Amino acid sequence: MNLPSNGTISLADILPPERVILLESNTKHEILNALIDVLGRAPGITDLEDMRTELFRREEMMSTGIGLGIAVPHVRAASIQGISMAVGISPRVVTDYDSLDGEPVHLVCMIAANIDQHTEYIRTLALVSRRLRNRDLFRSIITTDDPAIAHRLLVGESE
Secondary structure, X not given: OOOOOOOOOOHHHHOOHHHXXXXXXXXXXXXXXXXXXHHOOOOOEOOHHHHHHHHHHXXXXXXXXXXXXXXXXXXXXXXXXXXXXXXEEXXXXXXXXXXXXXXXXXXXXXXXXXXXXHHHHHHHHHHHHHHHOOHHHHHHHXXXXXXXXXXXXXXXXXX
């Protein structure tokens, strides 16, 4: 996904409904692999294993559990064309994510971008963070058992 010339982006641009899933596992490693597999079906992902390697390398540097039940694993790599995103919702808590606040994770938003898309990448991270600061929205997303509803809530579409 390439941004319009004015630099605006919406989650609907980078997160299609089929990339929002209910997670079956509650371990960080399994969740990251599940979301990498989902994101790997995006048209801009040209080398799934490179993305997997780079994402885990990034995660080893510092946990992407940002707190308040949210994790935003993210990666930039030359093998990624454009910005793509996948989201996993865990009905059970993910206790081994090592979040900054020590709290368990329920929502994992994975973002992938090309190495040269620093500005778009930062804007996307900020957009996700800003959107999920709304605690009522967050609670609605993590308590639904329907990924389509979670997608509409995340991208800001009415039901």
